[in-house]
Amino acid sequence: MKILKSIAYAVGLPIILIIIWWAATLGTANFYAPSPALLVETFAQVWFSELFLTDVLPSIGRMLAGIALAIMIGITAGLAIGTTRWLRMLLEPTLEFLRAVPPPVLIPVMMLIMGISDSMKIVTIVFGCVWPVLLNTVEGVRAVDSVLSDSSRSYAIGGLARVRHLLIPSASPQIMVGVRQSLSLGLILMVISEMFASSSGLGFSIIKFQRSFAIPEMWSGIALLGLIGVGLSFLFQFVERKALRWYHGQKEVEHAS
Amino acid sequence: MAGRRPATAQRQQWAKRSLGLVGVLGFLLMWQCVSLTGVINPQFLPPASAAITALVVSLGTLEFWEAVRETMLAWGIGLGIAAVTGIVAGFVIGSSSFIRKATHSTIEFLRPIPSVGLIPIAVILFGVKIESSLMLIIYAAFWQILIQVLYGVADVDMVADNTARSFGLGPVSRLRYVTFPSALPFIFTGVRLAAAIALILAITAELIIGSPGLGHAIALAQSGGAVAEMYGLVLAAGLIGVMVNLTMRLLEKKTLSWHSSIRSEIVI
Incomplete structure (x- = not known):
């Protein structure tokens, strides 16, 4: 009964919305708004073809490569900057500026320096996604519990063991906040790097459909983008719940007391 | 101890500022060297001095300020609409x-x-x-704010709410005097994050769609081969971003000066 109730809550509103959409497109043949059935049909036609291999997979690959690189660089640099006081003071204003540069403006810059290539798109994604991870890692490392830090020091836990067993675990909730932000940034940058300068990829395909007034195809591309976004978000939540189980448990205990 | 503390704090503040300045200068110097020595072709990455000169020159032109005005107008209207709708929807939901x-x-x-x-x-x-920029900005900023408001409304202290109830406060005054103040820190976090995202989307819309503004000016400078000018505009975009961040943080500090998350920062 309880499960049924939660399923009803989960699908109730989406079903109502789809029915409204279906009813609104029923009688009229509006050129710009396809009916749900047409959209599903076009979606299958357009994306379950070789377009998936030639445009969608490379796009997703570039995005994941960029985000993975950004996370690695961000955590490594963040650990170094967070643990070294003078380095933090030295770099803070510069980082503050670099983070504030809206990442899309890097696309024309990178296009000049590197030409239009896969590596240019990946570098753009890395450059945009690295700041949330880096700054959150710095914050997380700085907020390490001082008792834990002192006791690990008095047990002579230093070097890599300190990073592995003290710094990364205590900074990980904060790091995850940064990773979540950089995931959505990475998706945005992937799409617009392909929209601005490219001859392949998901972003390019969507713009191409729009320019040739292939409206249902355009909508299906947008739907695919949405699905990728939702998929990424669910993947992140899954990983976060696994990796930070101890943290959520601790929070629950704290709230209960 | 109380007497010596401000002096040390002051010295630390001074060290922090000067080290930070050294960092910025070092960054610019590195940029200058990379370009002048030809590690990256100076045609594509002009030296920092050229970019800064171009920025200063464009500060004196009307087109630059017109572009900044367009961008900030879209940013402000979009963020405003997203904030109002997000907060109202958050409280209703x-x-x-x-x-x-x-x-x-x-x-x-x-x-x-x-x-x-x-x-x-x-x-x-x-x-x-401008409507197409607004559409993107509002969509991106709305969810950010809505989620934070939902967290904030869920975070209301039950004891405070029940106390207000037993003192006979109606639903409207409870919303005004209990729910709203306790959700305010969350709302501010949402608006602060949304402000940065709104700026990103404003520039994106101009860059890709070509609605007038700073992003459009950057795209034009790039396709027209005015490389130094383009870097100057990129610097300007970054400075605007810094200003948006600083303003939001200041606003948060002022409005939430009563809240413990801000107060503790000052006391310790």
Whole structure:
């Protein structure tokens, strides 16, 4: 009964919305708004073809490569900057500026320096996604519990063991906040790097459909983008719940007391 | 100890500022060297001095300020609409557990959809007008604020709420005197994050769609081969970003000066 109730809550509103959409497109043949059935049909036609291999997979690959690189660089640099006081003071204003540069403006810059290539798109994604991870890692490392830090020091836990067993675990909730932000940034940058300068990829395909007034195809591309976004978000939540189980448990205990 | 503390704090502040300045200068110097020695072709990455000169020159032109005005106008209107709708929707949804449960799946599904996916729709609906920038900005900023407001409304202290109830406060005054103040820190976090995102989307819309503004000016400078000018405009975009961040943080500090999360920072 309880499960049924939660399923009803989960699908109730989406079903109502789809029915409204279906009813609104029923009688009229509006050129710009396809009916749900047409959209599903076009979606299958357009994306379950070789377009998936030639445009969608490379796009997703570039995005994941960029985000993975950004996370690695961000955590490594963040650990170094967070643990070294003078380095933090030295770099803070510069980082503050670099983070504030809206990442899309890097696309024309990178296009000049590197030409239009896969590596240019990946570098753009890395450059945009690295700041949330880096700054959150710095914050997380700085907020390490001082008792834990002192006791690990008095047990002579230093070097890599300190990073592995003290710094990364205590900074990980904060790091995850940064990773979540950089995931959505990475998706945005992937799409617009392909929209601005490219001859392949998901972003390019969507713009191409729009320019040739292939409206249902355009909508299906947008739907695919949405699905990728939702998929990424669910993947992140899954990983976060696994990796930070101890943290959520601790929070629950704290709230209960 | 109390007497010596300010002096040390002051010295630390001074060290922090001067080291920071050294960092910025070092960054610019590195840029200058990379370009002058030809590690990256100076045709594509002009030296920092050229970019800064170009920025200073464009500060004196009307077109630059016109572009900044367009960008900030779209940013401000978009953020404003997103904030009002997000806060109102957040309080309505958060006020009843039925609405909250019924809308949860829909919100979780709509929120991760990247707003840049709406670019083609915006182009078809509005063309290169400010409305297409607004559409992207509002979509991206709205979810950010809504989620934070929902967290904030859920975080209300039950004891405070029950106390207000037993003192005979009606639903409206409870909203005004209990729910709103306790959700305010969350609302501010949402608005602060949304402000940065709104700026990103404003520039994106101008860059891709070509609605007038700073992003459009950058795209024009790039395709026209005015490389130093382009870097100057990129610097300007970064400075605007810094100003947006600083203003938001200041605003937060001023408005929430009564709240413990801000107060503790000052006391310790």
